[in-house]
Amino acid sequence: MSLQLTDEQQSMVSTIREFAAKECGTREQRLALTDGGRTHHNSQIAGKLADLGFLGLSIPEEYGGAGGGLFDACLFLEEMAYNQIPLGSFGVTLIVAHIYLNFASEDVKKEVLGAVVAGTPTAVAMSEPGSGSDVGSLRCKAEKVDGGYRLNGQKTWISNGHLADHILLVARTSDSGDKHQGITMLSVPVATPGIEIRPIATMGLEVNDVFFTDAEVGQERLVGVEGQGWMQLMAGLNTERVIVGAIALGQARRAFEDTLAYVKTREQFGRPVGTFQALSHRLAELATEIECTRLLVHDVAQRVDENPGKLMPREASMVKLKATELAKAAALEGIQMMGGMGYTVEGGMEEQLRAVLPGTIAGGSSEIQRDIIAKTLGL
Template identity: 55%
Template sequence: MTRTITGEQQAFVDAIRDFVRRECGSRERRLELTDGGARTHSDALYRKMAGLGWLGVGLPEELGGAGGGMVDACLFLEETAYGMAPIGGHGPSRITAGVYQRFGSEAQREAVLKRYCDGAVLSISMSEPGAGSDVGAVTCRAERTADGWRINGQKTWCSNAHFADSILLIARTASGGDKHEGLTMFHVPAGVPGLAIHGIETMGGSEVNDLFFTDVELPADAVVGQVDHAWRQLMGGLNTERLILAAMMLGTARRAFDDTLGYVRQREQFGRPIGSFQALAHRIADLATELECCELLVYSVAAKVDGDPARLLPREASMVKLKVTETAKRVALEGMQMMGGYGYATEYDMERHVRATVVSTIYGGTSEIQREIIAKTYGL
């Protein structure tokens, strides 16, 4: 690939690649780390990365991070995804950590970000049975009490809540007027009384959950940011959220492409490698070109974020999420087609690439929502 990075950043990439090859470079080792693939996250592997300071890349040193910017964070996200490192808790954790960095109190940042950099998994809960793409339809209720807040309601599709250190909850604190007003963020520690977590089985395994809040009591200082202003706070983090998801899928797409390329070079039919047939060779050429475009877009947006972290980039953030996830899905599906039955077999990684990329066009804002946002930035 052709990304332009410094010598120090290249050394960082080389270190990640070497680590991933040694620690989880084989399918057998990855299965060993995840109970045969039943889990998406290896706590042991994750904490080794934390010990190297890698989880804090892109976070300020004064907050417990390792410094650097979004380009550095994207390099880590891309390379660990390419290496298929089983750290499924990292993407949502990095997104959630960014919220605490921007809006948390000094005490919250000190506690939550330090735990994250040390290897704790964080989770964020927005969606509800009746509020998916329409976040303004949230009904999970937070009511003031004499000592703080009482939470009641249901959330769904909450990634990694079943093993998270804490959950960042978006709940309704006021009604009437604009539906996007009256939402507030709350810090919810794991194991708080009244919270029930029920896993949702998916194609990707045990990743997401239903959350049921029944008279959950939170202290007054559990509010993250300002009361009734969660929507504005969420909008302030879209640059990094969508960029994080895109960087991860860039790594997965590159891996699916390389797996496909290796297969079509070696697999022979009709007396020659199948990659020598024009039908497949042209597919490879098209996919390689699309991946090149995705890489340029990811690191262009990351550089813009580093250049002005406070600047909102709704168009660019939606473009990068839309382009990379849709391309990743295409690469994986084309790879499965070119590998034939072997692409569908669970003994190969391609079927995992397909499952990972298909859902990427749904979570973090569907492709349809990204197109709507992009169109609105053009006055449509």
């Protein structure tokens, strides 16, 4: 295994950067593509990236993808975040796509994965008002009926719910036994009668409440094995946490480089503020942390590719913990070092801070990641 990029991977990264420079390289372009910064996904940009083959890098060729590995997808995600390409839906979409890839029927794979490769977002519905970090406590019901399932309950904090054609619902089909038993995955078309999606007002994250009221889907919408949804979720944690880590790495790089550029030109007391040791040493530490995190993210992504069936709870949690906390630290340092300009919309760093903050919470908070790592140490 080598952490050096192949010629093909280097070419791919260069192409992404060229695309970003042309399509969304200026703040004015990005504002025009995101309704003045109020949205994070642009369908036209998604379509163009789909045409270039970037949205199916880790999807097998039989479903329209390129047949590459998770590492290839992570390189794209890292550059997407670094270059601020307005494709905020894609991280979650790719996480869900890999669950479909591992567990869905062939018909459902062709339906959903084909749409993902073509640029259509998808979503997963796990969290509930009373069930966040403790996913096993979920109460949304999938009652068995003739030919399928009747769905009732509420899901919350659902990314992409307003954009997706399908939602991967994680619901309870049985209350017997351990709380982690009786959990089932279903692929639910958003157009199904009985589904209501309501946006949640936040400081920038686009999430939704999703309500199911006697919504019915057929047996063919089952993803994997009924009652085995918990184990299926656990099997996907390597992919999920490495994907989140790759995005956070790109965000950290962007915050660092924007801060560095600012302190090199902003002068006080007759010289650039970055030349003062109070700032230069902190930037040196950030540069070191970014390089360490890059090596960690790239290494674990390649190890997942080499051992696709192996659970790596320690390594995957380390990736998510380290990368998301670093992205937050880099943006906060940017705010501090840019002073008043860091708080302005024009400065751009406040937008970056809003973008990185959910990373330490969504998909398993930093506290949960530390718990997982500690358990692997026998604590």
